[in-house]
Amino acid sequence: MILTKAQYDEIAQCLVSVPPTRQSLRKLKQRFPSQSQATLLSIFSQEYQKHIKRTHAKHHTSEAIESYYQRYLNGVGRNGAAPVLLDLANEVDYAPSLMARIILERFLQEHEETPPSKSVINSMLRDPSQIPDGVLANQVYQCIVNDCCYGPLVDCIKHAIGHEHEVLLRDLLLEKSLSFLDEDQLRAKGYDKTPDFILQVPVAVEGHIIHWIESKASFGDECSHHAYLHDQFWSYWNRLFGATWASREMEAACLVPLPDPMVCSRTAVRYLVSSKGKHKSTCHAGILSISGPDARGLLGPSPCL
């Protein structure tokens, strides 16, 4: 399922300052019935993360923390069963899980002598039963299960999606009888940074020579694309096929597929397929779609050797 740039923009437009809740997602689904929930969730999540990155700092000033904490205390003082924390987060336009973290941290600071370590906080967020205060535990739990963009459960879902699509990709490669080395094998060889798969024999897809494949189970918007390019793909390039001349070409090539068609699928998965041709100038990267377990086998036009 391919999403055009226009469609993508439309969806992104709807997501401006929408709280990351089940309800928001439901509305989104009603608005865009032709898109899968996973796609919408992935776009939602990414847009929301961008939003949080922009506004993160203002929620972490000591004044803000103090005022949130006071509001929380007042709220639960009135009614401990009401969704105080969740409402607070929605009201100030911040992710519920992150708000829960702020309040929990503040709470622990007040109740324990030593400032809480990060791992303690994380562990309490993963299992709110460990939180010494019952009311707070419930509030935190409520935030976490109601947050569809942040929190340990969402992290786990993302991780699971990533893993699943690596498996799908591996199946696909096996099915196409493409010989490859996976990450573990490469690591055993001593590579420091490796993509998910290196093809032992390059293939051509849509006219581009593909050397390695990295599975990114997330929606491929420009922003995340750039981030991945910077964090990972250049590193592969630097190690595997040389990059020095490729910079412009690679960037261009990476961006070209984005506006139209933009690729997405039921599970909002993206494979970035990168390649380098014989000549330094013919470096391309393309984004190919794979459509979840119900439509496996969609690695572009069938690769030819």
Place this chain on the structure above:
Amino acid sequence: MAAVLESLLREEVSVAAAVRWIARSAQSSEDDPGEAAALSSLRPLRKEFVPFLLNFLREQSSRVLPQGPPTPAKAPGSSAALPGRPGGPPRGGRGARSQLFPPTEPSSTAAAEAPSARRGGRRRGPGPGRERGGRGSGGLEEGVSGESSPWAGGRRPRGSGSPGSPSLARSDPPNLSNLEEFPPVGSVPPGPAGTKPSRRINPTPVSEERSLSKPKTCFTSPPINCVPSSQSSVPDTSPWGHGLPPGCRSLQEEREMLRKERSKQLQQSPTPACPTSESGSPLPSRTGNLTAEPADPARVSSRQRLELIALIYSSCIAENLVPNLFLELFFVLQLLTARRMVATKESDLEPIPGALDSLESPLFQSVHDCVFFAVQVLEHQFQVLSYLDKGTLKLLAENERLLCFSPALQGRLRAAYEGSVAKVSLAMPPSAQAVSFQPETDNRANFSSDRAFHTFKKQRDVFFEVLREWEDRHEEPGWDFEKGLGSRIRAMMGQLSAACSHSHFVRLFQKQLLQMCQSPSGTGGTVLGEAPDVLSMLGADKLGRLRRLQERLVAPQSSGGPCPPPTFPGCQGFFRDFILSASSFQFNQHLMDSLSLKIRELNSLALPQPEPSDEDGESDVDWQGERRQFAMVLLSLRLLAKFLGFVAFLPYRGPEPPPTRELQDSILALRSQVPPALDVRALLQQGLRARRAVLTVPWLVEFLSLADHIVPLLDYYRSIFTLLLHLHRSLVLSKESEGEMCFLNKLLLLAVLGWLFQIPTVPEDLFFLEEGQLDTFEVDTVTSEQGLDGMPVVDQHLLYTCCPYIGELRKLLASWVSGSSGRSGGFVRKITPTTTTGLGAQPPRTTQGLQAQLAQAFFHNQPPSLRRTVEFVAERIGSNCVKHIKATLVADLVRQAESLLQEQLVTQGQEGGDPAQLLEILCSQLCPHGAQALTRGREFCQKKSPGAVRALLPEETPAAVLSSAENIAVGLATEKACAWLSANITALIRREVKAAVSRTLRAQGPEPAARGERRGCSRACEHHAPLPSHLISEIKDVLALAVGPRDPEEGVSPEHLEQLLGQLGQTLRCRQFLCPPAEQHLAKCSVELASLLVADQIPVLGPPVQHRLERGQARRLLHMLLSLWKDDFQVPVPLQLLLSPRNLGLLADTRPREWDLLLFLLRELVEKGLMGRTEIEACLGSLHDAQWPKDFSEELATLFNPLLAEPHMPEPQLRACELVQTNRGTVLAQS
């Protein structure tokens, strides 16, 4: 000196004798006694003759070549009083040519004996003043006024006319500021009518600066074409005039001004070809008038004199008495293409009767004279010309003046042009662009710590990031390397703490350097981009033309004149700037070490030995490959040496030589103790002995070209220069005999050496200084019969790649044709020399000498391809053999090691003991098996080689030849493989076992049991189960719904819940997509779901309204969950969460409280053995800490007291299931 010339002109002395006299100090028996007598009186001046001659010619030509590309030169001045007068109107672009040699010698030079020298226009870059730079213009500083008239001074050998008193002359340096002695150029000296006009170039402000030996910043010198014709205006009005504060005269600014000036001129002049002297000159300048005066052989004046001087000049060139062959050729071509004579006084143009044989009258009285002289010299130099590239030959052959003056020469040139068929593109095959990850050297095992490994990982990325940014931006105006990247580079270097990290980084750096800069396109800084692809789409016929066009477009316009200073073009600039910006001592040191090592390695690389050339042309094909290999090695060496020189002399590089003798002496004393970064002298000596000068000298020249001013004065390097000078002198091109160096090899060496002698840091006098010792020089090369020198390893392509400045000749000629500056386009003609070289008898190297000799003999009679095939096969099979042994024998041993280790661990318990000890034990058991490697290796080679040889040799190869070839291949492959294996097998096994041990021990880690238990999905599974991520997401939604807040219409149907649990079961049974974290979360979510069920908190969407789940449905769902927990989860399920205060709290909030589901669940848990009774007790116990509503606590106590009151079994060690069984009845009863 003039006396010598005059005696030649008067035919008192024959040219041959004179040249002999110049070249050798001793008189030969052939000399006529009369001649000998005439010359012997001049003996002390012998070594000054050549500089004198060169200066003389330049001076004489100054009127003809007031503009146009300058002829740089560098020779010590001998004709002391070549007068010029400051303040007079300058003549653009002439300085280079017309006044090269200062009349005095620098008092500071150690080489006080030598005549001083000045540098020519080769240094023109930053401004006109450079031409007059060098210490030579010390005249300005010393300011000793000459009393003699300018003309008289001119005749004295730098002194002066009195041959016996050079010292006098030396003590009598002329004063450039003296208007009397150095009248303005072009002005008529106030001397008697018969005297010559002095053609001294006037110092300009910039030159003043140069004269003070201000920075000769070679790296910033722009190419010659960028330099306008310098002093085109009178000093007062010139933008770099005296009026400027000294600070403004930095080279940078000068250049900027020159650029502006240049662009102005370009706008004015339709033909920007030659930098022209514009206004300011009182002489009839040729501004705007570039129509060449036709040259007519009939109008040549004093033909005889010109012929004679041409002969002497040519002989000097032929004997390599001039520092730079190509510079002289350039000068001659300038004369050939002189456009018109600058008019001077009538009397100058009139040949003076009776003065023909003297130097009294100007040598070149008209353009005709110049052309005649040039053609004469070219005739003598035909041999060199014939080796130039095809484009140059074409331009020469088509030169109408040449045709007019010497049809014979023109015919020969045309023939040479037509005969040169080998066409080679300048573009080399593109090389790889980035250094790939090298598992052998880059993996973790090569780093001291994880940290170092990760640091290097990051550095690699930063390095390439920096490189990419440079690629993208360095051509942008206003972009500055240091500003843009400096801090990032230093931050990166700062992370390189461990010495080992430095070496890793340096290796990366060096490899990248070689990859990027080796090809000419790299050095030229041009990236061909898409071109190869575009070209390959076109037909083959158009391809060549397009490629030529492309080259013309991408080729730099000029490499910076015939003698450009050393630069770092293109990508090299990145690496230079990187080193400068990094400014890391450690990095530099490691880089030097690494470069030195690589240079040594490449320098001693055994390059292919010549093979008898076959008539079938096959050998020629072979030679292409071997030449290519040589070229690659040579270019790599030059690059490495250049950077080694750069880094090694970096700390000493200063803008100028030390100002005083004392300072210089103290620096010398200090520096002479510093050992050289690389013992280049030894390498040079070896190279000369082994007759590999053609490989060694070019890179040595690159190395030395980056030396600082002091280096040539150090004893160590001085001796190197002496060696090089001797070599230079010995490379007489016309000598062609057995054992001589090939012509193009010589030409390459002459070109690079000539270039070196013009480098600003090399003392001007050096070339002429050592002359006296030449006779003692005999390179003892007789020892080795055959070295690289005697092989045609150099072709025009390589020559032009190494010495792009030779291309200036062609540009000069092209600019004559077009009237505009020539472009370096086209491609280089490639001549395949027909020299055949005999196979050098190789002394047997190994103990199996006879066998080896037999093999040699066998190959000797076979086509060379056979040998190459056999060697190739042997090389590959040997290498494969090693890999095979690694993959089979060593891998087996590693497996054995692993199983042994497991046993060990079982017997010794989990700790397994000290890993180092374990490793020792294992190795001592396994390493002896390594001995099998040799046998197996032998078998492998025996089995594989013959087939490969057979497949690669022609079908028609005779059986005997084939079997011999096979046997040799087997032997060589075995030798190679066994040599490696016997040396390395133990270490290899050790290393692999060590890796396996640490792997196993790590795997032994926290939960070995869990690992073993994990099951995959069943064989029949088709992996169609829902994805774990989907399930987590779905369950999360249910949880969210239950926890609220929710809308009134929200809820789940019991069917949906059942379906969900069913799917969970499927997913847990198909483990294809399940990863442990996902499973853990699923487990946790399922427990939370159970809690909600127990507390009856799940809003069910029913037909009428939202309502609670029916009891029966809830039990069914709980049963499903119980069975999932019992059978399907493979991770521990956190069932204790059921009794956590938070989840029980859910129950506390309900009214009336429903306990039966919880009790049911607990009972089932105990029954199924999922939870022990003690476990439940512990959970319940901890509940007391929590604060509950009072009634809840009471209820809790009532309900669970029976459970807690159960008699405690005395068995904490009893397993949960046993406990359950024994207590089953009671639990049931309680519920």
